[in-house]
Amino acid sequence: MDPAQTDAIATGMIQGGWEYVWAAYGVSWAVLLAFAAIAILGATPSRLRRTP
Amino acid sequence: MSEPAPTPAISARQLCRRFGRRWAYARIDLDLMPGERLLVVGANGSGKTTLLRTLATVLRPSQGELRLFGLDPRAHPSRVRPRLALLGHRLGLYEDLSARDNLSVVARLASKPPPDAAALLARVGLDDRPDPVRAYSAGMRKRLQVAALVVQEPDLILLDEPFSALDPAGVDDLAALLVGLPGALVVASHQIARAAEICDRALLLDQGQQVWAGPARQAVSAWRQLHPRAAAEPLPAEGGA
């Protein structure tokens, strides 16, 4: 075990947990990209044409 | 009409109202002096009700200028509204209260003295009963509405189909009662001949616009000319509503 990691355990730092990080980032990016896509597709020139 | 240049009760210039993208009525010019009685005639959906509701300040006009008693009703609602009363299609009163209770609610809301309910109800042909008006028939409701109108002592009376649902005797009673009331009057009615008897002037609406204005006694002719098909048939008035 390298000294830095022993240090980390001694100070009570939480180890690992990358799966939570990936879940948070993955879902956030997916939702934001989907939302952006919906926004873009909902405002294409043909959608923005006013019905006379 | 002897007073010098009285303020008109209604003065409307190019009045228009729309719901969404549909014009309910448009370009209405209208002047009504105190004591004058105007008949508004038009087919179903011609904008009569919307026009009356605008004149009653229930609805805002979408365009145009409206002055009631010389005032902008939007700017001075508390000075305009006490002086007018609307008899609409719907009761406008509380279903859970008796006729007498309703009249005293109306009087208190209008800051008028408590009415002699028994006499007033007798005048419109209703019994002074303690049961709620929920059980009333359409004709009894109309009579109660008229009583509520009298309680408010308005200077401008707006009547939307006052004769519908009334029996012939009720129509006669109401007409007699209306003639006796002071104040300006606007009546929208399909019973043209009957309503014309109590009015001075008339205007004819077609699809929200005025197509004719003249003396009330010519209203029937104007209606027949606009709707020639109706000429062969009995007038809606005779058909009864």
Place this chain on the structure above:
Amino acid sequence: MKSIRWEHFVLAFGLVLLGVAHAWGLFYAPPEAMMGDVGRILYVHVPTAWVGLVAYTAAFVAAIGALWTGRTGWDAGIEAFAEVGVVYNALLLFQGSVWARPTWGIWWTWDPRLTTSAVMLLLFVAVLVLRRTVESPEQRLTVSAVATIIAWVDVPVVYFAVKWWRTLHQDFSSPETVSNTMVSPLRLAAFGMLFLGIGIAALRWRSAYVRLADQSDAPELPDAPAQLHLHPDREA
């Protein structure tokens, strides 16, 4: 009709900024002192919270403008900003839950911020539902503006009420302590999220505006009709 608008650039710029900030936060920034690598959720969580609140506040401003002027532009603003706020808010709750699990050992806790964001989400979802329910354009404007104002005013009240409620119980250590090495990627991510939000909101505003104006713009007045002339013999 041009197909590329300024909103597209703002949106793309926001995405690039956010991508850079997140790459920085995930791969170059040091792990957080207490929470280790899990602490990296901060770079997506905190900007989401900030921009979500900004969007709600913008919806509130639009609501005041809508009530004041009655104009469709403000009305569309309520819809666009409330939508952005709701999406960010939902993400916020998800990220918070995912973060709470490894740090506090639970998915959910009645922490003031967590609780407030849940209530906030319900409040603004109700506004959007209300908008779908009302048919008449004028009524929809009034009703959703009023609901938006009330909802926005409620947010701080909920926060303080829950905070007060919680102080009588144990409190969790807050992930608020941000060290210097984290500030730069966090700030960058916040700006990226903000630009992304602005771009999306502007596009949503455009489509909402067109749809609402279609329903509520004044159509041409009909032509004045010909007046009737009664035949003298027809007179009564």
Place this chain on the structure above:
Amino acid sequence: MTALVTVLWKDLLIEWRARSRAFSLATFALTVLLLFSFAVGPDTATMRAHAGAYLWLSLLLSSTLLLAQSFHVEVESNAIETVMLAPTAPAAVFYGKALANTAQLVALGLVALPATVALYDASFREGVGLMLPVLALGAAGLAAPGTLYAALTGRMGARQLLLPLLLFPLVVPCLLASVKATTLVMLGDPMTQLPSWLRLLASFDLLYWAVCGVLFGRVIEQ
């Protein structure tokens, strides 16, 4: 001011004339209270500890019926139009109706309170008299936004669904403070926390009685 009193008097008169409805409402509140004891019971200690929560949830659920009804009487035959055309400021109509609703909610609370005592073995360590300000402040907190939202949803088709959807998240702070205050009155308040909860309730009331009074005019104008 006269207009406010007139509206208040009129609303209470209607409820008095239609008191069979008030009776069903009270029965509903009691039924909800009873249901909680089935859902949570039969542990007496737990139920006693949470008696305040059950009381307020029962009041909250009943309040949506009461509030919707208070505006239904206005719109069912368009009486609201007569009220609007009377020379009454919309604010007077709002405060009159909100006061009437507060009074009815307090009355409902006074009916539910003995039932809470009976069902959950609740006692009032701080004195039952303190329940009155708690009930009044809590009821006022439900009534102000409730009256506004009842007016707002009153003409809509899905009002039974929309009113709670809008109202419930909004009154979270009010519910929280009312339950806390009630629980303190019931179980004792050794650390004198009650005044701060009452203050929170009072601030909530003040805020929403002011904001809703301003917005009400816009909601009922067409």
